[in-house]
Structure formats: structure tokens, C-alpha cells
Amino acid sequence: MKTTEFMSCPIARSAQLIGDEWVLLVLRALFRGPQRFDDLQKQTTAATNILTSRLKRLIDAGIVSKVPYQEHPPRFNYRLTKAGLGLFPLLIEMMRYGDEWLATPEPSALRLRHLDCGKITRAGQICSECGKPVTLKNVTMETLGGLPA
Structure with missing residues (x-):
């Protein structure tokens, strides 16, 4: 499939975003509600670097939002956006x-x-x-x- 054909196919675009077992496990955990990084790591068993990269991918795509709950040190809850809930x-x-x-x-x-x-x-x-x-x-x-x- 050519690049332009690939990007015009909604299945290909969706698979590129979520076609990864770690992404799917993060989504499964987030459907329970907002989660902290440590909780997501326990539920998915993903290594820190893997979980960090998958969360970044989901945030960049507008699937997940990162909401601070503590300033010092900075800590965040991760929540599904409307686009994430659509999954x-x-x-x-x-x-x-x-x-x-x-x-x-x-x-x-x-x-x-x-x-x-x-x-x-x-x-x-x-x-x-x-x-x-x-x-x-x-x-x-x-x-x-x-x-x-």
C-alpha cells in the first residue's frame, strides 16, 4: 500500500495509533477511570520507558489527557478524552x-x-x-x- 493510500485508509490510521499491545493495555486500564502512572504500570506490567512512550503517543494523538494532581514533585493523572472514550x-x-x-x-x-x-x-x-x-x-x-x- 502506498503511503498516500495508507494514510487515506481509516483502518490503517487507527492501527498505526493503537495497534500495539501496550497501548491497548493502557486503554484497558484507563477505561476504569483516571489513573496515576504507578497504577498504570502495575496494571499493564509495562516497563517505565515503554509506558512513558505509549502515554506520550496517546497524549499527542488527543486520546489521553495529562492532568496534574501534585506540584512538588510533579505528579499526574491520565484520563481518556472524548476521542479516547470513543475507543x-x-x-x-x-x-x-x-x-x-x-x-x-x-x-x-x-x-x-x-x-x-x-x-x-x-x-x-x-x-x-x-x-x-x-x-x-x-x-x-x-x-x-x-x-x-
Whole structure:
């Protein structure tokens, strides 16, 4: 694919921005809410240099904002912007694909609870239990033990 064709393709542009496992793990963590660098590092297990470079990429792209919460020494919370929140359906579909096509013998460590009906749902755009839409506002990610992810 030529460079001009590549850049005119929305799939190629999106893949260039988020087609990296570390970026996706950072996004997964940020969908829980604003996060501090140390918390993101624990949740993603990314080395400091990797996490720093991925956060910079996401900030530069307008996906994440960096908000100070302490002046001395400077410390920041990282939050999804409106553009970042728009990636939620993509991550849910990646979760659905992983559950369906890349299954492991162990149960998934991450589950979705649909708040409208209160039940655990299979990943996807529609709740597998009640048939209502799954959105960022009506679903929580939990670990296998039922705790927030």
C-alpha cells in the first residue's frame, strides 16, 4: 500500500495509533477511570520507558489527557478524552474476539457486568443476558473474583 493510500485508509490510521499491545493495555486500564502512572504500570506490567512512550503517543494523538494532581514533585493523572472514550466499543469487540476465537482453558480473568440488569455479560455491543446495548456508562469491568478490574 502506498503511503498516500495508507494514510487515506481509516483502518490503517487507527492501527498505526493503537495497534500495539501496550497501548491497548493502557486503554484497558484507563477505561476504569483516571489513573496515576504507578497504577498504570502495575496494571499493564509495562516497563517505565515503554509506558512513558505509549502515554506520550496517546497524549499527542488527543486520546489521553495529562492532568496534574501534585506540584512538588510533579505528579499526574491520565484520563481518556472524548476521542479516547470513543475507543470503548473497539476494546469490547477485541475482548469478544479474544473470548470467542483465542480462548484458553482457564476462564477469562476479565468480565463485564451490565449495570442495567446486574448480570455478567459476554463481551459485545449487546448484553447477552437482557439484550440491551452495552455502553461505557452501563458496564463495569471486573476481575474473576468480582472485583473491579
